[in-house]
Amino acid sequence: MRMRRLPARVEAVITRQQHESEMLVGFAQLTIVALLALFYAFAPAGYSPDAPVKAAPLGLSLFAILVLLRLYFALTKQLNTWLIGAFTVAEMAVLIGTIWAYHLQFEHPPIIVFKNTAFLYVFILIALRALRFDPAWVILSGITAAAGWAILVCCALMPARGNPLTWDYVTYATTGKVHLGAELDKVLAIVMATGVLALSLTRSRRILEQSATQTQAASDLSRFFDDDVARRITQADSTAVAGQGMLRQAAILFVDLRGFTKATARLEPSQLIALLGEYQRLIVPIIQKHGGAIDKFMGDGILASFGAVTPSATYAADGIRAVDAILAAASKWQSRRAEDGLIAPGIGAGLAAGEVVFGIIGDKKRLEYTVIGDAVNLAAKLEKHNKLEVTLALAPLKALTLARAQGYEGADKETRSQRNVGGVEEPVDLAVWL
């Protein structure tokens, strides 16, 4: 029925969507049946208690049974094209049959069925089918209704004595006579309503396919970006443009693997990437859990920021907590790898806090966001400086003090005063992790 073949994953999304729609149709129908039954319970009957048929209760209960049976098939995922088709036809048949039964209920010739207001429910039944993104069922429902009504007209006119027809509107409106034009009007209205719904469904179906395809694409691509950045880009009022910059108070964290460069020489390329993957899967979630955003991967280096992408009042405390957590996780990871007889590189980190510029750079075709500022340089240099201090992680004492002010309650760190860090002019007081 569809022209284009969609990727299997997109098909799966649409199938799931259709399954949900089928449930929705079923529950909507049950709600309507319940409402009508409630109205009926309070409305006066208007016919003799020993009438041959009580049309409304009969129709409502048969309809409810059909809906429940279809819901059963939908819930057990057995609903196939044939079953949906059969149920669609059966529902409409129950409605038209109920309208027919009205003349038995009122013990009057069938000609009175043409003035039955229950005819309007034909449109509700067709519209209910539009809850599913498939024009075919709306069309089937509409065709059944139009054909059913045509049959009803024939069946009602056949047994009539004399001439049951009139072409005079006033006679039609004030007597039991049938105006063929009015009946034709009804069938036309069914056909047109069906056509409009089918058209609208064809369009929504296309939009559903597009949206499923694009959601899939977005979720595939979002793995290349940090969550916050992806959200910021998709929810921005205007398309992200290069040149937007924001001044932020942030903490910048550099993490890398000790001895990774040496390891590159000794490992197979696939082992190397496996090691890198394992390390990133260890570190990245910890950073994200503490509110950090991953800004860049550079080989074994990870540049993360706290409070840059999304402003935060606890950026320094978050950063320091992340360092604590990373070092704890890293030591476990190292001993696990060593036990397994694998290369177990250590992890080093450098953290600095201060004012940075967070901005989007690049051109129309390729955008990237970046953090720029003294804190970034200092974090990178501190990370390298670990080697000289023989430490696991370093941060300026100022950053630790700031973190304390922001609510950091971790253990006290050893401090080293007035250290000369390579590439930094002034000596720095350092907090160290051993």
Added chain:
Amino acid sequence: MSKTPLNALAIAAALAAAILAVQKTVHLDNLGRNSEARERCYGIARAGKNDCGTPTHSCAALSKINGDAESWIMVPRGLCNKLVGGHRKLGEG
């Protein structure tokens, strides 16, 4: 197919419910009779014994007086004209 017995149960339950619904709402004895076998007859119902629907009240057994000209009961066709006070259309009699 492990679902077969469950399906059979579901279909059987649906059929049983459908039969029950038909039994509760259809008078099989009366179904056979011609839809014109009976007619409405106004003005003959005893108070509280009318069938249904008048311009002033809506339903069965709500009429307050004997022989109310607006309350009706179904009688075999042709009988109404033979009854004192009986008329087949609202507003006659």
